[in-house]
Amino acid sequence: MNRVGFIGLGSQGGPMAERILAAGYPLTVWARRSEVAEDLAAKGADVAGSIAELGADCDHVGVCVVNDDDVASVCEQLIPAMRSGSLIVIHSTVLPETCQGLARRCAAHGIDLIDAPVSGGGAGAAAGTLTVMCGGAADAFAAARPVLDTFAELVVLLGEVGAGQRAKIVNNALLAANMGLAQAALQAGDALDLDRGALADLIKASSGRSFGFEVFARLPHPRDFAVGAPLLVKDVGLLKTTLPDDAGAEALRAAADPFLSAATGGPDATEYRP
Known part of the structure; x- marks a missing residue:
């Protein structure tokens, strides 16, 4: 199975990452504060020492941080580290233009990006009943879908990058x-x-x-x-x-x-x- 990375282990991102791990995916996580990742580490996740280390290790990376600046900061370190053919999935709710700009940068490195914000909160993430609204190329969406299905009840592709936002x-x-x-x-x-x-x-x-x-x-x-x-x-x-x-x-x-x-x-x- 592809190794999945996850950045943003808050009240919603944490349960999403836990569902991915429970589904059997090898999981690497990163958090600004190491104690945030301790519970997932105890359940078998690897904890990266840096965003770049996580990016180099993973084929699919979910990003679930708070705002545009946080997404940009994470991707600034993530994109150069990831292999060609890998995938970044933006679960944060940000401006569509932010995701479109990042998608262009990813394309220059041979990386796919889809935006996939979610609805349903932490309880929905824990129960695996989130709704995921996606924007991106059909083949990138298809590649991401098995991981998205681990925490979602409804996953919808609405158009090109930015449509999910x-x-x-x-x-x-x-x-x-x-x-x-x-x-x-x-x-x-x-x-x-x-x-x-x-x-x-x-x-x-x-x-x-x-x-x-x-x-x-x-x-x-x-x-x-x-x-x-x-x-x-x-x-x-x-x-x-x-x-x-x-x-x-x-x-x-x-x-x-x-x-x-x-x-x-x-x-x-x-x-x-x-």
């Missing part, structure tokens, strides 16, 4: 917008003297339901979504950057903004009434 930021902007609309709907219910819990149960069983509504309805206050909110802020911003003059992108941002402001303690947070 475009799909992910639309999906996450819609989630944020649905949570913003859920906040508005429950505030309207309060103004109409409706029992909040009963209204939430009703909507969850009726035509107004959405995953975003269900998540919001469980929150005592938007601030209780403080861990996830910055990532949604980032993804709504990515959509706005990618489509600065698009009415659809602006409508999603406008719907999401009151909830995200409340969740992150922004300027509109004090206007929220639980």
Whole structure:
């Protein structure tokens, strides 16, 4: 089996790497802090001393770090070290243009790259039920697919490099917008003297339901979504950057903004009434 490398062992990347290892793939990992990799090492993964060492050792490398700068920093060290014919898979959610630029650099070294951001969180990764949204050449996608299937329930190729990122930021902007609309709907219910819990149960069983509504309805206050909110802020911003003059992108941002402001303690947070 191809040796797989994985960089980015956070709350989502760690379980993804663990699923790859459990499926029987030889796995090499790298982490800025060595203690982060200790659990995977105890289960049989090799721990590289550097990104370049990992790249030289692996045929397929998954990258699941936080933002564009982190992805660029990792790939700056990874690309020169990897063999021609190997594959880089970007699981981070970043600008489509970031992945397109990296794909051009990879091509000059005979390396394939696909973007493959994921949806489903750490729990989905651990259960092997993530959704993976991919952009890239069909043959590179086919080569990556067996590894992706170790942690995913649905894997979709949406187009050339960058298409996976475009799909992910639309999906996450819609989630944020649905949570913003859920906040508005429950505030309207309060103004109409409706029992909040009963209204939430009703909507969850009726035509107004959405995953975003269900998540919001469980929150005592938007601030209780403080861990996830910055990532949604980032993804709504990515959509706005990618489509600065698009009415659809602006409508999603406008719907999401009151909830995200409340969740992150922004300027509109004090206007929220639980």
